[in-house]
Amino acid sequence: MTSEALTSSPMATPAGAGAPLSLDEFGRYTGAILDNLERVIDGKTEAATLALIVLIAEGHLLVEDVPGVGKTTLAKALATSVGCTVSRIQFTPDLLPSDVTGVSIYNQVDHAFEFKRGAVFANIVIADEINRASPKTQSALLECMEEQQVSVDGTTHPLEPPFIVVATQNPIEMEGTYALPEAQRDRFMARISMGYPDASAELSMLHHRESSSPMASLRAVVDKHRLAELIDTARAIYVSRAVESYVVSIVQATRIHPEFRLGASPRGTLHLVRAAKVLAALRGREFVVPDDINELVVPILAHRIVATRRAASDTRGGGTEAIATALRGIVAATPVPLNRSRPSA
Template identity: 65%
Template sequence: MNSFPAKFERGHADVALASALPMPEDEFLGAAHQILAAIETVIDGKREAVEIALTVLLAEGHLLIEDVPGVGKTMLARALARSVDCSVSRIQFTPDLLPSDITGVSVFNQSDREFEFKPGPVFANIVIGDEINRASPKTQSALLESMEERQVTVDGKTYELARPFTVVATQNPIEMEGTYALPEAQRDRFMARISMGYPDPAAELAMLRTRATSSPLDAISPVVGNAELESMIATTRNVFASPVIEQYAVSISQATRRDPDLRLGASPRATLQLVRAAKTRAALDGRAFVLPDDIIALAIPVLGHRLIAAGRAGATIGGYSGATVAQIITRIVADTPVPLTSRGVL
């Protein structure tokens, strides 16, 4: 696994070639299967969560993993990062963490008599943010520019981030002590939110036996390199979403903004990311076109953490997610007419 170089050349970033060619379908599906298999050597019995994590990675989005402590949130993030041979960094969010600890800082070089930029851990292909809601809102906001624009501005100078760039953040429910609620602007930058849940008895028993002497993370080897990952991303971008599919996604988002049970509906960014994630899901299913089922399957993971239910009844977990919001999304999707498609086209 590569690490970020100690010397950062100012004004330039390790940007992957924008002309990456799509990967042939059989190679794409084979590589995706290998990544899933590698992650599942560590995370057992959580296929849906693992698939959404891979979907977000290939869609060039950001993933928020929210659940109670000790259920494998960080383990999933690390397993996803280890399955790809690219630069990886980890940020342990704490109340005393400063924004410069994330983005980097300009330091005066005595020998050159000028300021030299020392990049922070955000300069990596995959950034693992552990317990992101334990940092102050000021520190959390240090990720806003990087997550949306793939760049960092320090002391008036802008530095491009590496491509691909993905933030995989974990957080505990805000009922836990020492946590801060993520602001709406930050939550909206995460493509999807998932929960791990407790393992079933068989998986928990197997964990006791396999982790008694070693960590399963030690056995994970990178499955694809950075160039192959870029090709896989290019493959997902080539998936076709027909106008009726795009209209279907827009109709669902519009409905969330009009629903009386919601105080905050889905943003236009949410619609864009819903379609982007649906394209990736279709590619992982071996299809070159998006079906309504892809939109339906991703509606809750992509929209759930962005919506705020009206009144106290919706404040199940921090006022923006939980069973109530999920039920509202399910109702909205059920009430929205599903377009009839054939191979992605009317």
Template identity: 65%
Template sequence: MNSSAAESGAPGPAPAPIRADSAPAADLMSAQEFAQHADAVLRAVGTVIDGKPEAVQIALTVLLGEGHLLIEDVPGVGKTMLARALARSIDATVSRIQFTPDLLPSDITGVSVFNQGSRDFEFKPGPIFANVVIGDEINRASPKTQSALLESMAEGQVSVDGVTYRLETPFTVVATQNPIEMEGTYALPEAQRDRFMARISMGYPDPASEVAMLRQRETTSPLESLRPVIDRAVLSRMIHTVRHVYASRAIEHYAVAIAHATRHDRELRLGASPRATLHLVRAAKARAALDGRDFVVPDDIDALAVPVLAHRLVPNARVIGAASVADTIDRILRETPVPLGSVGSA
């Protein structure tokens, strides 16, 4: 690991260590150590993606929350660049899949090939067998090919010819897609969207950032000079630490209440799944750890509700003048009572 990159820019006095619960203390990071590594990743990705700190923050939140990220926006705004920069900042196995209409499921999962020497079939792993998998323009492949990711994203395994292969951990998919209105795209099925912990949009850069980009990339790409700032072992410890961030019963009930409200809202035809509730709490734990806390607060849930829930919800087209899904989620948050004593209550 590049320790000098992780140590520079370290915060001031460390808060209390992340709550250990029943986990061995040696496997958990102190809040200071966690912040140093997280800051190193954020700064490394920030050298490539200028002017988009919120998008980079959520990308790291998803990675630490053991989820998968969907980046949706028009071409040319840095979707693939963000995915590649995040992958390059970690010293782990990385693969990239360029989704096209003629891509087959076996091109992703791998295929069994007959070995003339051993007179038996030999499995050749596909690009899904990596710690970080970049799926570029995922919605340009057919739904059949998109579905090849379902098992791996939900269960961390791949089944080929009746044999199940476990994927190495940590494992995350960072996929990009163009808006469905673009020519040559297929809408992701609801089951596929539900596998992604969060969806973000890059948006256009502000003028100052765009001018800086022109100067920085006049002769070279910033990706070429990006080096890993943490390795897989450090990332695993960070993920393990996030797992043991404390979420009180009140916080859990708050997340469930929000998800329950989406299932009964007249402006929504399809509400949040139980997996969405699980992802919301996991992402909130990662956000709390990135903020130097060993416990989740309602603000963590509120801040992540739209990126975690919006892509899973289907609006009811029959409701005249229905608000956007994001507006509906904001209204649900306003109408859902915030739990009192949510930090320490059991």
């Protein structure tokens, strides 16, 4: 289904932000990041594009799949492509919350407690195999991901923007994993599955990686200042009231769907619109259309939803496939807003 432009408006500068880039400049810089990602992830353009969307929409990304398909490589390539501070946390069963957030240590020289920052104090945090740590340690990221701050011993320590968590996890059926709590899954803007490469991509991987890894030659293509300009440009993309109502209708339908035990949250509504703005900018438009929303519904909303046991057992692939199928049905049944004329400036 192709939707024509709805009510659109020239890009406006958000309060307190610098002037956004032109869409041509936006496309040039985002194209360079995508080229970097595709150099190390063969045949996964869709996953690379969604990772880029989450980065510019200031969200957090959850990459879920079986071992060996490039989850960590995608996270590292995204972090390397942007000239920001990066830290990596390898989640293990013995990892402590203080290893993530930091801890107050008594300084015997100054006779005072001194805060030692944890690994979360970086612009891009790679949380590798996040579901191999205990739920207590997983929850150490809750405040960081939502409020961009860390509270330790009654003191709040802000995190420097931009702050993005790129987490990888193995499917919950894998041995030695702990399912993420619903509250934490909801903080991730999108969840993507890498999937196995097709035969040609796997053959290309064998040919190009026989003697060296493409990660070794990867370099940053944008700095922190440029990333902030990309973020400002995406924020300025226009969303009509009709498209906003369309998004709300889809999200509210998840809360009454007979196959869902838990529908999407209001945070999911916000994330869906923010991601659609980036997608519209990537496609060279200053406004969001319903097709942008439709394309992102499953990766943005599916991980927030809990299927009923019957729906999960009746669908091959379990609850994940049942949720995706039901979400596509909701999109198909939701009336698309009619075209409207461009408002006067």
